[in-house]
Amino acid sequence: MWHIGLCIAALVVISITYWVYKWRNPKCTGNLPPGSMGLPLFGESMQFFAPNRRWDTPPFFKERIERYRTIFRTSLVGLPVIVSSDSDLNQMVFQQEGHLFQLWYPDSMTKYLKNMVQNLVGHASLKKMILEVESVTTRHIEKWANQETVELRTATADMIFDLTAKKLISYNLEKSSENLRENFDDFMMGLVSIPLAIPGTAHHKCLKKVMKVLKNMLEERRAKPSVRTFCTLNLFVFDHCKIKMHL
Known part of the structure; x- marks a missing residue:
């Protein structure tokens, strides 16, 4: 009887070893x-x-x-x-995306993303951004001039953050009630974490903060509908409204 048990145990060990080997050495042409x-x-x-x-x-x-x-x-x-x-x-x-390399998302999503990227960072948009870049850079350099010492890496990151946030969600620190820069580290900790939407986890805290910030921004824009801005957030909202109208 013990021979049968030994054979079964040997088969299990061999199967697990083979599976681990195949896992560590995936098949590839x-x-x-x-x-x-x-x-x-x-x-x-x-x-x-x-x-x-x-x-x-x-x-x-x-x-x-x-x-x-x-x-x-x-x-x-x-x-x-x-x-x-x-x-x-x-x-x-x-x-070669879509040719030598297979897309993992649908063609409709590919077209949507390409159009959005073209509208935001295409040649025409980049030309318009020159004045924005100059304005943000000048403001930060003037701020640095009034300081005794400047931590270049942090200061440069702040400048890039302000410019990127303005382009993506039309964020302006001087006019907005939300200070995104203070929450940026928490956002990054939550985004690069195990994606478990369970209360207490970094991912769940990040989602709550992001939703709160976006909700406040949308409420501010609804309160001032005459102020129109062109950014990623507005594109998403506009496209979402179009989809709801079609439905």
Whole structure:
């Protein structure tokens, strides 16, 4: 009888070993870049979602770039992933998207995103942004001139944040009741965290803060309908209203 039990145990061990081997060495017609697939099922998700408050490249990417260089493989939330920080490869991926590289989202979403990006950061929009960039840069340089010392990395990040927030959601620190910069670290902690919408988790706290900020901004714009701005948030709201009208 014990022979049968031993055979079953051996089969289980062999099956698990084979499964782990297949997990760590996924099937591919070409050569995969170096890297690690981490634990079965979980992969390297825990390392990826580890909290990080430094104004630098996240440790997850920095450690692997130092070890494997600019292109490496990993596994996140159960899915095999190729990570690239190589500018030439990334440019080729964007250019050949839908041809050499398969899209994971529908064609309608692709068209929508391309139109939105073109409207926001196309050649015509970039020309219009020159004055905005000059205005924001001048304001921050004048602010730095009145300070004894300036932490360049933080100060530059603040300037880029103000410009980006203005373009994406027409955010203006001087006119808005919300101080997005103070909540930015909390936003990032929540966005790069395990996506569990459970009270008490970083992701849930982030969602609550984001929804509160967006709700307040929408209420401010409803209170002043005569003030029209062109940004990503307004495009989303406008498209959402069009969809509701069609339905």
